[in-house]
Amino acid sequence: MPSHKRAHETAEDEPAAGDAEDRPPSGIVSELPTKEKLARLGQLVSGRRRALILTHDNPDPDSLAAALALAHLLEHRANLPCRIAYGGIVGRAENTAMIRVLHLPVLPATRVDFSQEDVLALVDTQPQAKNHSLPAGLTPDIVIDHHPARDGIEQVPFADVGHSGATCSILVEYLRAARMALSTEVATALFYGIKADTRDLGRQTFQVDIDSYLYLLPRVDKDALAQIEHPALPARYFRLYNLAIEKARVHQNAVEVDLGEIYSPDMVAEVAERMLSLEGMKWSLAYGSYQGQLFLSIRTRDRRMNAGRLIREICEDLGGSSGGHGSMAGARLPLHGTRDQRRRLKRSLVSRFLSEFGVHDRKGQKLLALG
């Protein structure tokens, strides 16, 4: 039996020193000091041959960089060879530039035989979030994710979840506690991961994100970072953006964009993010289909609202999967049936979102028709 199915291994193997009740239950290590986390991680992988680190599907910079940093840590501290894999595609020009410029060693999950892997790790997502390509029925050995804990996380032998604006910041704490020298590539990737997820420390930012950002800053390759942040963009990017602006509809303080067919799933996030800049908007929603699935992304400026919970409630009822937190979230849903049925699904989804946004104007008006 592959070893990653054995749960609670490290916890039970520990000497029974002290009162067992002092220890946190299961493998959730989030509240432990970083040195203790490192010790547990070391115990968990000792004697293992190799690891596979999986990002979420259509990985973003935070996910890619966190995977790279975990591989760096396990390879140098535990002598464990690691591979990094992702599901879906890397679509955004910034993300493909990140992989190219920093020479990130990543491979598509379709090329991985999971049954052959010795240690499985998930970063920037959790088993129950379902926005990853871990085969059903497999429990990862390691989960490191800054999103709030999901059901079933206690099954994971080592789970560090939910207390920062970026998963990269958790990894920076590990690397610092391990007193590890960082290569320029690892430092630049982590820096960009934190920058992108917290939008330059302006969104969902915790002290650990600021500390990590400042620690990394002098170690970053500024030229490489500039190439990643301002990549050359293909013509189809501008075509899609043009369509987004034409299609955008404003409903009171919410903007909604149906992008139709998209060439890359992460374009919905980019458009939702941009549209929130429209003056007077509290909410933005962008959606589009890619390979038989509907991808949605929402953003909010309303600090009292939780975009992650909202999108989960709406989309998981419909067989979708989702991820996200306070001000930003995304989801995907299978699209079935005739064109009419798919259109009805989209209409009812939009209408549910608008009512959750507190918007009564169902029809709205075109962004380009606004005075």
Ligand SMILES: [Mn+2]
């Ligand atoms: Mn993240």
